[in-house]
Each structure stands twice: as structure tokens, then as C-alpha cells.
Amino acid sequence: MSSVPPSTVAPSPVPRPRPRPRRAVVVGGGLTGTLAAAALAEHLDEVTVVERDNLPEGPSPRRSLAQARHAHILWSGGARAMENLLPGVLDDWVAAGAQRIPLPSALVSMTPQGWFRRGGTEMQFLIACTRDLLDFCIRRRVLALPEVRLLERTTVAGLLGSPGRVRGVRVHAPGGGVRELAADLVVDASGRGTRAVQWLSGIGIGPVREAEVDAGVLYASRLYQAPSGVADFPLVNVQPRANTGEPGRGSIIVPVEGGRWLVTLCGTRGAHPSQDPEAFERFAREVRDPVVGELIAQARPLGGEVTLSRSTYNRRRYLEKARSWPEGFVALGDAVATYNPVYGHGMSVAAQGVLALRDELRRNGPRASGLARRVQRAVAGPIDMAWQMAAGQDVLYPEATGPRPTLLERAGQRYIDRLTSTATARPYAARSLLEVMTLSAPAAGLFRPTLVLAALRGPRQEPLSAPPLTDGERAAVYGDRPGAPQAGGTRA
Incomplete structure (x- = not known):
């Protein structure tokens, strides 16, 4: 019986399975959502932004961002992050008309x-424009990325997955x-209207502690x-004052694009501004200093x-302190914390x-294992600082609701008040305070021995x-109107 020589033809290679595409879903097509989509597009093959509105082309x-009509400030710490x-x-x-205000x-x-006082080292700044322009410049860049797609007029019904891992969403x-x-x-x-706590509860995660x-x-x-001749006019504000027993105003x-001024007035309970246009200027004169009322008296309302x-x-929402946390889910921005x-x-x-x-x-x-938990804890860092500044002050107004500050928190607030007073006349203190106010440096820097x-x-x-x-x-x-404020901080 003759033997058959072995074949000299190499076997065909077994095809390797193609790696599964890496996908992300972002709930919300606003500023936070589009920024998140940009970050995700670096590392995932497909990023789907789910948005309940039709986003404008310019x-x-x-429709769902009514607060965009009010004054917004983008501090240098946030602008640098963007x-x-x-x-x-x-x-x-800046090319679209925003001002970079030193x-x-x-x-x-x-x-x-x-x-x-004005002057000194100008390491910090703010971006002044309408919220519509701010969002549009970001949205235009992000939606042009090849990995990003947008689903408009779509809402999230819940999460897919289990207490251990989120695997997507139902829409x-x-x-x-x-x-x-x-x-x-x-x-x-998804912002202030988030249903994250309910979504998490639906897959067995919770409870989540909240504070308001x-x-x-x-x-x-x-x-x-704006009046003619006031190009590059500074930002002007008169801040409310808490802890006096009186409502805050x-x-x-x-200054925003198009040579316009966006003027916003605010008041706490017992001192609300009116929607009556005739009362608008009058309220602006009733705050601690009437400068804004005096300025808009010279401007034409649009x-x-x-x-x-x-x-x-x-x-x-203290998501970072939840007892358990699923892989594959992160909340950002107003979905975690909102501020005055x-x-x-x-x-x-x-x-x-x-x-x-x-x-x-x-x-x-x-x-990576544990990524979502690490991100949620990292997000809490800048939130802590902003929460202390906002909630720590607001709770001091008459009829404010919420947990009262602890003895330690009251002591810290007295120190910040003293430091702010010092900063009105000491450039070193003003520079340090601005670093923290603009979220360009951690709050711990305010407790340096020299400060x-x-x-x-x-x-x-x-x-x-x-x-x-x-x-x-x-x-x-x-x-030359008599009684007008004079340069240097005096009145005629």
C-alpha cells in the first residue's frame, strides 16, 4: 500500500474576529454634553448624543435652555479647560464677537x-458673550467630529444593565x-432636569444623598x-450681601457681541425684581450701589x-458617595450639582x-475596571469648591431653606469675608482670591500662611x-453730569 506524501500547502489562516466597536452615549446636547462627546471621541469609535430638542444651526x-437669556460668565478656569x-x-x-475681559x-x-480696585497682574480673565454664542462655537466643532452623531427629539427612558454595569440606554x-x-x-x-437618580434606582443602585x-x-x-463710545467697556456688577438680615439685591x-449689554438683576425672597420694563431701571438703582441703573439710563433697550x-x-447629588456604583455610567455638570x-x-x-x-x-x-467610579469622585473636586461658595452664602439670606452651616463652616466663611475685605486694597490678596474665584487654583491656596x-x-x-x-x-x-461717579472711586 503506497503512502500519500504530506501536503506542502500551508493551511489557510483562521480569520480573527474584528474587535467590537467601542460605543458611548451622551445624554444631553448642551454645553456639558458636547464637551463630553469631544472627550469621548478621542477613545471610542462611536459617540451618540441624545438630545430632546432640535438644536439650532446658529x-x-x-427651547429647553431658558436661562440662556440671563447673564453668563465663563471664568478663566473653565475657559482653559474648554x-x-x-x-x-x-x-x-473672540472671532464671533465675544470679549476676553482681563x-x-x-x-x-x-x-x-x-x-x-482695578489694575495689577492680569493672569485671570473671563469670556463675555451670550450663552447662545458660547454653546454654538462648541457645538459646531464637536458635531463635525466623524465619531459623533446626534439624535434629536429623543429622550432617555432608562438605563440598560445591572447594578454592576450599565450597558446602554432605552430611548x-x-x-x-x-x-x-x-x-x-x-x-x-442632561442638566437640571436629570433623572439619573431614578435611572440608577431602576437598575438597583441607591439611595443617593441629595442637598438643596x-x-x-x-x-x-x-x-x-450700549451707548456710543464705550467699546471694550468693563464688566460691571454689584453683588448681593448675605447675613445682614435683609433680602439680597x-x-x-x-458686554456681549454686537455692541450690546446684557443686564441681569437679581433679588432674594422679599426683594424680587419685576417683569415690568418701567420698574427695571428703578430696581437697578435700589441695589447697594446704583451704578448699573445709572449706566443703563444712558443706553437704549432692545x-x-x-x-x-x-x-x-x-x-x-452626592453620587460620588453612593455605596455602590456601576461600571459604564458617569454624570457630569448640572446633572450632579446646580448653583445659583x-x-x-x-x-x-x-x-x-x-x-x-x-x-x-x-x-x-x-x-478599564473602576473607571466610572474614579471619574465620579474626580468630578466632585471642583464641585466641592463651587458648592461651598454658592450654597454657603445663599443659606444666610432671610427665609432661605436648606441645612444650616456648621460651626466650622461659619468660621471658614468669616475668614473668607475678612480676606475679601483685605483683597479690596491688597493686590496680593486680590490675585489669590481671583485665582480661586475663577476656578484656576484650589481653595486650599487661600489658607497659605502669608495670605x-x-x-x-x-x-x-x-x-x-x-x-x-x-x-x-x-x-x-x-x-459732565453733576453727581456722576468720578475716576478713582469718589462722587462729584
Whole structure:
């Protein structure tokens, strides 16, 4: 029997299975959601943004973002985080008409302890424009990324998965019915109206501790055409003062694109501004200093409408302290904590939270064990600072609701008040305070020995008695009218 020689033909290689695409779902197509989509697009093959509205194609209002009509401040700590996530976006804003306002030289601000002096080292800044423009420049960049797709007029019905891992979401599609979107990572960026706690409860996670502080603040806003000759006018604000037994009143002028001023007034319970256009200027003159009322008297209102908002409470969900946490789910921005907008920290905190997500993805990848828990704990860092500033002050107003400050918290607040008073006349203290206010440095820096010593010594000069306007700013608005504020902080 003859033998058959072995074949000299090599066996065909067994095809390797293609790796499963890595997918993420972002709930919410606002500022936080689009920033998160940009961070995720670096590391995942597909990023689906689920948005309940139709997003505008230009810098126009969104139906579900009523607060966009009020003054928004993007501090340098948040702006730098956004630039880190989307290089070039700072230039986009300025090219579209936003102003980059250096601090403190272009800030006319009356703190609860008095007027800040202008001048000194300008390492911090803020971006001044409408919220519509701010969001549009980010949205345009992110939606152009090849990994990102947008599902509009779509809402989330719940999470897919178990207490150990979230594997996607169930959504209500525009045409009706429910469909499932599988995902390695779900990011909740749905804002103040989030249902994250209910979604988590639906897969067996909870309870989640929550806290709320509400001073009953009401906002009223109106657009004005700035007077001629006031290009590059500074931001002007008069901050409310808590812990006096009286309701708080405040006012702010934010220079925005198109040579306009966005003017927002606020008042706590017992001192609410009115929607009556005739009463708008009158209220602006009744705050601690009438400078905003005097300025808008020289400007032309654009339309008769005064926009009101009552969504100003501070609420925090301590997601980072939940007893258990599923893989594959992260909440960011207002879905974790919201603040009274007067402090201007919401957008900056959200951006820094997205940056924490991006950094964790870069270190360990989207499928790393424990990633979601680490991100949620990292997000709590900038939230802690903003919460202390906002809720810690608001709870001191008359009729405010919420947990009262502890003895230690009251002592800390007295120190910050003393430091703020010192900062009105000591450049070193002002620079350090601005670093923290703009979320550019941790709050621990306010307790450096040299700064504590400066606070103990107090301000070096007498407080200013009037807004620190320059000769040109005063003349452009007031002319030679008797009684107008003079440069250097006095009144004629």
C-alpha cells in the first residue's frame, strides 16, 4: 500500500474576529454634553448624543435652555479647560464677537465687602458673550467630529444593565416606540432636569444623598444697545450681601457681541425684581450701589421684554458617595450639582468635570475596571469648591431653606469675608482670591500662611466710596453730569 506524501500547502489562516466597536452615549446636547462627546471621541469609535430638542444651526436660543437669556460668565478656569478639550475654541469665541475681559483691570465689581480696585497682574480673565454664542462655537466643532452623531427629539427612558454595569440606554424615538442603544459608557449631561437618580434606582443602585439650598432668588434680564463710545467697556456688577438680615439685591452688566449689554438683576425672597420694563431701571438703582441703573439710563433697550427666571436653587447629588456604583455610567455638570447663577461657576465646573473624564480615559482607556467610579469622585473636586461658595452664602439670606452651616463652616466663611475685605486694597490678596474665584487654583491656596497673615492685617487703604471707573468710561456714559461717579472711586 503506497503512502500519500504530506501536503506542502500551508493551511489557510483562521480569520480573527474584528474587535467590537467601542460605543458611548451622551445624554444631553448642551454645553456639558458636547464637551463630553469631544472627550469621548478621542477613545471610542462611536459617540451618540441624545438630545430632546432640535438644536439650532446658529447661535440661537434653545427651547429647553431658558436661562440662556440671563447673564453668563465663563471664568478663566473653565475657559482653559474648554480650550484644553477643544483647542482653538477661545479664538472662535473672540472671532464671533465675544470679549476676553482681563481681571482685575476690566472688572468694576462691588463685593459684599466693598469695591475691588482695578489694575495689577492680569493672569485671570473671563469670556463675555451670550450663552447662545458660547454653546454654538462648541457645538459646531464637536458635531463635525466623524465619531459623533446626534439624535434629536429623543429622550432617555432608562438605563440598560445591572447594578454592576450599565450597558446602554432605552430611548423614546421621535416617531414613537422605544429602542435600545448599546454602549460601553453612558454619560449623563442632561442638566437640571436629570433623572439619573431614578435611572440608577431602576437598575438597583441607591439611595443617593441629595442637598438643596434655596434663597428664592429671582432673575430679571434685558438687552440694551450700549451707548456710543464705550467699546471694550468693563464688566460691571454689584453683588448681593448675605447675613445682614435683609433680602439680597444684585445687578450686572455683561458686554456681549454686537455692541450690546446684557443686564441681569437679581433679588432674594422679599426683594424680587419685576417683569415690568418701567420698574427695571428703578430696581437697578435700589441695589447697594446704583451704578448699573445709572449706566443703563444712558443706553437704549432692545425690545420691551424683560425675561424672568426662578431656576436658581442650589442642588447637589452626592453620587460620588453612593455605596455602590456601576461600571459604564458617569454624570457630569448640572446633572450632579446646580448653583445659583450669580456666582458664575456652573459652566466652568462642568468643563473641569469633562476634563477629569478625558484624563481618566487617557490614562486607562474606556473599558478599564473602576473607571466610572474614579471619574465620579474626580468630578466632585471642583464641585466641592463651587458648592461651598454658592450654597454657603445663599443659606444666610432671610427665609432661605436648606441645612444650616456648621460651626466650622461659619468660621471658614468669616475668614473668607475678612480676606475679601483685605483683597479690596491688597493686590496680593486680590490675585489669590481671583485665582480661586475663577476656578484656576484650589481653595486650599487661600489658607497659605502669608495670605492668612495679610487677612489678619486687613486692607491697607480706605475702601472706595464709588465705582472705580476711568475718566474715559465715566465721560463716555455720564458726560459732565453733576453727581456722576468720578475716576478713582469718589462722587462729584
